[in-house]
Amino acid sequence: MSTPPPADEALICSARGCRAPARWELRWNNPRLHEPDRRKTWLACPDHRESLGGFLDARGFLREVVALPGSPTLEG
Structure with missing residues (x-):
């Protein structure tokens, strides 16, 4: 089981090469x-939400896509 990152560490997109x-x-x-x-969870920035989701959906x-707590909920 993985441990969550420290609270002061930013969560980064799971797309290859994306920071x-x-x-x-x-x-x-x-x-x-x-x-x-x-x-299981992959994290996505607004630019990679569609491509990562499409890969999994295909x-x-x-199973579901949810906004991270504290993040803007507008797609973009």
């Missing part, structure tokens, strides 16, 4: 490997 602050949590699971209630893995 932008994350604004969204993409919660997913692989039904062939994970129990139905287990969720495989049937995406």
